[in-house]
Amino acid sequence: MKKLIALVLISLVLFSCEEQGEFTRDGFNVATISENSTLRFNGVFVPTSGISVTGGAKIYADNGQFKLKLDGFSISEGPDLKIYLSKTASPDDFVNLGNLTSATIYVVPQSVDLSVYNYVLIHCQQYNHLFAVAELMEN
Secondary structure: OHHHHHHHHHHHHHHOOOOOOHHHHOOOOOOOOOOOOEEEEEEEEEEOOOOOEEEEEEEEEEOOEEEEEEEEEEEOOOOOEEEEEEOOOOOOOEEEEEEOOOOOEEEEOOOOOOOOOOEEEEEEOOOOEEEEEEEOEEO
8 A cells, every 4th residue: 555655646746747837938048168168067967756867967167157068968858847056955045047958058157156056956846846966076
């Protein structure tokens, strides 16, 4: 009986994110990283329960800006997925970098202090469901 209840709860979490949210319908940020950039931070994504994820996150210093690159990245489908830089491994204190799209590079706002925002989160904003976490380590 406990297994059945657990299966039902997991199914609700996974399938509650089926509908596309209004947040995801907006345009997205297209950026590039120059050859002269320097890798400053990197991390590997770890999925939450029931989610499949591969790849990592890298932050480069590039012409006076920081840019986050998703590297070798793939994740289970979900609506309204956002990329957050966070102070913790949960979406409590974060900066939203934008929608998760086919773009793999996101500009980090100048005001973000990367010494305290050392997690990259993939989060379903519409249903408040965390998909994956990458802890950033300094290079």
